[in-house]
Amino acid sequence: MNKKEKRMGILRLVLFCVLAFLPLYVLTPVLNKVCGELIFSEHISIQTAVYAQAFGSLAMLAPAVAHLLTRLFTKEGFKNTYLGFQLKGNVRYYVASVVVKLAEATVVMFLIWGILMKEITFGDAFTMTDWQLRVGTFLLQLAASIILFFPAFGEEWGWRGYMMPKLMELMPKPLAVLVGGIIWGLWHAPLTISGHNFGTEYKFYPWLGILLMCLFCVLMNAFLTLLTERTKSIYPASFCHMINNNLSVGIMLTIFAAPAALEKMADVSSVTLFLIMLPTTAIIGIISMVLLMRKKK
């Protein structure tokens, strides 16, 4: 890569980041002001919750729009868009994109029970009474993830489909994953400040939340970049992202946990839950990083 190409790459990356960050950084404070409360905080009205959910879904499309606009503005063309399915020889990555996240959520449920519910037996914490309703709800939730595919694709086509390849051209892969993860985490900052994921009632608000989000994004970025780079397609990462958002540990708990366990969980802060989840995400992130460094056979 010569100097001119490098400079152009940086310029495109900066433009992309500005376009991706702008809607969230401008609209979130406006929405907070209009609603008169932080839109993702703990004690919001139903009206605000609905606005927040709709805003969250639409905001996820911003990176994809930024990707499209950057290519148009800089006359880059539409090569290497990662829009092909590339199924041949890559089915295992498609399967992994769904299975790994589901397995992670299941392991975290076990960890939560082991750490936070010592006095409740496993059978009491995760009861299978009404099993048809619980399994049915889980399967429907999994199928309904297909709808969340659109917003998830919106983010992935921006971050993994445009930002990461550009970063990997400019720097070594581990550094690119780190920088990309931090950028991605910072993109979430207005939402984190508004209470997304962690609420607002924790120590060192909002800095700890932003820091944890960046950490999570770096670890998750490793896995998502691995999926995208190995398949040269954006869809496995999008599937993984949609499962992450639609069948997170919190949702799995509401489906499978018994009322006694849910009562116990009500007192636990989101930050604690997040810290319990982090080791599992870290293991997946580190394995992904190692695999990413190795060349594809």
Place this chain on the structure above:
Amino acid sequence: MKGLLYKNFMSSRLHIAALVFMLLTFGSFIILFAFVATNNMKSGMSEPNTSSITTLVVMTFFMIFFLIEPLSSELFATDEKATTCSFFFSTPQSGKGLLQSKYYFVLLMDLGVLFGCFIIDTILMIVMGEYAVSTLTTCVILFSVMLILMAFRIPCYVRFGSKVGPEVQALYFYGLMCIIVVYGLFGNISFFFEENILEALITYLQSGKVIFVLSFLPYVAILLYYLSYRISLALYRKGVESYE
């Protein structure tokens, strides 16, 4: 594949335009209706009754999803000439590529409509605020039903053509009607005798057993769609020989 998808897009562009137009029209209508109804509920002019709005939304989505059906008929009718098909067999992608592109295209259309419904549902949530009820799970069910219908329909078109195909397909529906009649005779239809049929039906649908069965629908739909593709592949050459 991209070329074949483009060809499919060009040959069905009028249908797609009509589909988009219908999506926008129905979507705007339902959003406007929800806006007025929500304002009336907020100002106390009418009783809070979200179930009727939800029913209307579901009915609208139902109609929009079923607009894919004529599009698929047109898609198969376009290439229904022995010479055209022979030409496709001589290309590197062969008839398999052509069929694959049509299956992908129908799936993409179904996904497109699902995306349209997702956008409408999101706007409805913003408009209705505290009265909003998400219908996204219903959309996934409709998406699956459409996929199952297509899974049965496409092999009929492939083997018998777009003229005789629908008649053969009607046999499936006779079968389905028989199942419904048998269920009506021996199954649980107690919700029909309730005062508020709609609410009773919703309660019945939300019971564990029904949700458990319904939850398999999307997965069954994908499996059937794939099987349908394999069957169509096996029938295609024979079907081409019967084209005029």
